[in-house]
Amino acid sequence: MYKTAVVLSLLAGPALATGLEIEIAGEANGTVKIDLYEDVAPGHVEQITALAAEGAYDGVVFHRVIEGFMAQTGDVQFGKLDGGDMSRAGMGGSARPDLKAEFSDEKFLRGVVGMARAQNPNSANSQFFIMFDAGEFLNGQYTVVGKVTEGMEIVDAIKRGNGPNGAVIGQPDVMTKVTVTE
Template identity: 45%
Template sequence: MTMRNSFLLAAMAGLLCSTGVLAQARPEPTEATEPKPLPKTLQATPVEAFLPPALTAENTLNLDLSTGGRVVIQLRPDKAPENVARVKTLAQQGFYNGLPFHRVIDGFMAQGGDPKGDGTGGSPLPDLKAEFNDMPHVRGEVSMARSQQPNSANSQFFIMLAPNLGLDGNYTAIGRVVSGMEYVDRIEKGEPPANPSKIVRATLGAPFVASAVPPVAAVPAAAPAVPATEPAPAATRVPDAAPAPTPPQ
């Protein structure tokens, strides 16, 4: 190729680049598509239907913790009526007073509500049927612990320290922390912890009413566990931080 031809080719390449022919192709704007209409069942649904109900005294669980303050939980009987009723009954009986958080995994959850303190105990009341619902296991969600059998929740519950949506549909969510999550974060970690944090007192009552946290010694001892009519199941617990497997049928 002669010097003159090389010069002509270089000049033509420069011209093409300047006109954009050799430039990287850009996607052309596409015509906007119309959004799909909502199902008829949702079109007439007011916005309020998607919001949690107002916080009421009868559905407010107050946990005064040994970590220094009160945790306020909004219970959701509209999502899990039988499981919520159980927790309310036990709180009114003083069952939870003085019980430890026996299994606390940093970045996952804090589990308590066992009078034995090792994950195998429960209340004298019968086990509950699962009420799996659409509440997600986000930070602050409160859910019922159980064994490998879906219908084995009794008294134990756990509070999510971080989101884990792998638990959704496998554990019965009963409410969410609306105040005092900083006291949950201070719960001693471990399985079990060397010095477990405790529920000093559990009460139902008007939301956000401050009260002094009594010393543990001043609180009545938790009711002892009554042997079940059937052999006790394996430790009632939530799974490790990996998404939960489908419970056995």
């Protein structure tokens, strides 16, 4: 009985997914496709795909966007465009537990997707970022979860933030719909 339940759980769960399709609106408009690295960061991929399948990422803004570096999103607690607390966007996560770091030899290059975290390496939860350019200083310090395969021109058009923190002022760009793909 237990084996059957495990097999059914694996077949039904989002962990078998291989990617995300993200619809973005704002200064950037279009679809971004991401290949997720289940073999590199299985725990992080499971968490991201579960949140996406639940619709948790729908309506979440890009709250931190730094020219030449990255665009960060995924705060499902405070980062919702409608009903969120934009003054706290970037400070929240999900109701799911934080994740143990899954560092790898994957490099932070243009288009790579990584998990955001606090100072504790084991504090990633729901937030992630997409690299505009290489960021070697992140290698081995943050978990790589995937790479943009289509729509990098959409990522490049995301509204930039201000100052060293990259906080977006005014109307931020938003992930209107995030879908798990196979």
